[in-house]
Amino acid sequence: MKALVYQGPGKRSWETVPDPKIQKPTDAIVKIDTATICGTDLHILKGDVPAVKPGTILGHEAVGTIVELGASVANFVIGDRVLVSCVSSCGQCRFCKEGRYGQCLNGGGWIFGHLINGVQADYARVPFADNSLYKIPSGLSDEQVLFLSDILPTAFEVGVLNGQVKPGDTVAVVGAGPIGLAVIMAAKLFTPGKIIAIDLADSRLAKAKEFGADATINNGTENAVKKVLQLTGGLGADVAIEAVGVPDTFELCAELIRPGGRVANVGVHGHAVTLHLEKLWIKDVTITTGLVDTYSIPQLLSLIVGGRLDPTTFATHRFPMNEAMAAYDVFGDAAKTHALKVVLETAATVSKPKATVKTAVHA
Numbered sequence: 336m337k338a339l340v341y342q343g344p345g346k347r348s349w350e351t352v353p354d355p356k357i358q359k360p361t362d363a364i365v366k367i368d369t370a371t372i373c374g375t376d377l378h379i380l381k382g383d384v385p386a387v388k389p390g391t392i393l394g395h396e397a398v399g400t401i402v403e404l405g406a407s408v409a410n411f412v413i414g415d416r417v418l419v420s421c422v423s424s425c426g427q428c429r430f431c432k433e434g435r436y437g438q439c440l441n442g443g444g445w446i447f448g449h450l451i452n453g454v455q456a457d458y459a460r461v462p463f464a465d466n467s468l469y470k471i472p473s474g475l476s477d478e479q480v481l482f483l484s485d486i487l488p489t490a491f492e493v494g495v496l497n498g499q500v501k502p503g504d505t506v507a508v509v510g511a512g513p514i515g516l517a518v519i520m521a522a523k524l525f526t527p528g529k530i531i532a533i534d535l536a537d538s539r540l541a542k543a544k545e546f547g548a549d550a551t552i553n554n555g556t557e558n559a560v561k562k563v564l565q566l567t568g569g570l571g572a573d574v575a576i577e578a579v580g581v582p583d584t585f586e587l588c589a590e591l592i593r594p595g596g597r598v599a600n601v602g603v604h605g606h607a608v609t610l611h612l613e614k615l616w617i618k619d620v621t622i623t624t625g626l627v628d629t630y631s632i633p634q635l636l637s638l639i640v641g642g643r644l645d646p647t648t649f650a651t652h653r654f655p656m657n658e659a660m661a662a663y664d665v666f667g668d669a670a671k672t673h674a675l676k677v678v679l680e681t682a683a684t685v686s687k688p689k690a691t692v693k694t695a696v697h698a
């Protein structure tokens with residue numbers, strides 16, 4: 336089969352590799368129909384994630400069809416269309432039993448395109464299939480559910496639920512890239528009073544408005560704390576959600592939060608951050624962190640079935656799977672291409688009606 340292979344820092348290739356095989360009775364082999372590229376894949380390519388060994392197939396977000404099942408897989412049959420979660424779950428360890436799949440002790444957690452071969456390929460081996468795949472309700476297109484592999488559950492669980500967004504809240508979202516936009520989309524499920532998006536790029540702030548932000552602040556040209564205070568009667572935001580992963584944006588969240596408010600960190604940090612406890616302790620501020628568990632996938636699927644959630648707006652560009660190399664170029668140059676999510680489709684899925692409704696608008 337063909338796959339997108341990490342070849343060490345700065346190097347990737349689209350090449351022929353051996354087909355995956357069932358290794359354990361709990362495995363499934365999934366034919367990948369649709370996949371997408373994640374900011375994490377770019378981090379890996381930069382060499383930021385040394386656990387990823389050269390020769391690893393990248394990718395952890397996909398929709399596919401089961402073509403082979405290990406002997407003990409009970410919840411699926413061959414031919415089922417499934418969503419592959421970015422997080423695998425053994426279903427049996429203490430963390431999986433409490434829904435904390437990201438912390439799985441038995442070899443689950445984030446493993447695709449990280450510790451084992453990923454899903455930007457014709458086929459993928461899915462360990463712990465019973466607990467790590469989700470059957471796609473009939474009538475939904477691949478693209479309607481694809482972003483439930485990672486960005487929507489990440490935004491919902493680590494941002495909106497950890498931040499305890501409530502009806503009427505003022506929610507400040509710091510960072511308006513794909514994850515920040517997913518936070519805005521997920522926060523709207525709770526009918527906040529106001530969503531304020533903060534970013535350094537006007538083009539991303541314009542996107543944030545499209546996704547439902549009520550106010551935007553460019554913190555390169557405006558004083559974000561001052562503006563949030565103005566917008567909140569001098570109190571600060573009820574919830575601040577960090578969706579970048581650098582020290583400045585986390586510290587900004589801690590500055591613009593109201594007394595008793597909640598800061599939810601979603602960003603992936605690579606550097607130490609200063610926690611101004613000397614200012615925060617007296618303000619009753621709650622700070623949460625987390626890795627996505629994807630326990631909310633069934634709930635998010637129900638919202639899509641019910642017409643309450645439409646993540647297809649994230650798909651800005653589409654490529655056939657065998658043009659994955661070009662797709663990476665476009666996704667990696669998002670400042671110019673304005674790519675949010677780049678969809679990779681295998682030949683059979685390219686012409687599905689729903690997947691072609693919205694074509695690439697940012698050439």
Ligand SMILES: [Zn+2]
Nearest residue numbers: 373375396485
């Ligand atoms: Zn991802």
Ligand SMILES: [Zn+2]
Nearest residue numbers: 425428431439
């Ligand atoms: Zn587990």
